[in-house]
Amino acid sequence: MGQKTRTRYGLCKRVALTNAQVLALPTTPFTLVAAKVGRAWLPQFLAVALNPRVASVTNIDPTAAFTLVVGVSACITLDAAFSPTTVLAGADNVRSIQQIDVKVVDCTVAVLVNAPIVFNVTNGALGNFTGGDVGNVFQIKLFYSELTF
Secondary structure, three states, X not given: OOEEEEEOXXXXXXXXEXXXXXXXXXXXXXXXXXXXXXXXXXXXXXXXXXXXXXXXXXXXXXXOEEEEEEOOHHHEEEOOOOOHHHHHOOOXXXXXXXXXXXXXXXXXXXXXXXXXXXXXXXXXXXXXXXXXXXXXXXXXXXXXXXXXX
């Protein structure tokens, strides 16, 4: 699912998640880029938006956060808090498109090679999200680089 294209800045993966996939994100992370033997993926920039939005997603913990994982989660940091509440809930005039720089820190080659890029959501003890509508489309756009080993 999704489209991968090459840009002047590396690779770009675009994915559109259904409402059912969004609701399950806290317990079912979504693989944005599959693992490939002899390759290391280095995420650089991530943007997300709920468009079109028919109904808001609910049951979102106030401390919930979007995260990316490559190998082990400690390797990836985002430049700022990346909150599902500001993207998935509320009327069109209060929701936002979020975009953020992604950094790979303190990772060994062994951790990064042959590992997928996975999009995840922490939602405290609340479990999966609820609400939304089958007409909702959650758009993810990831820019990343590829190293061959």
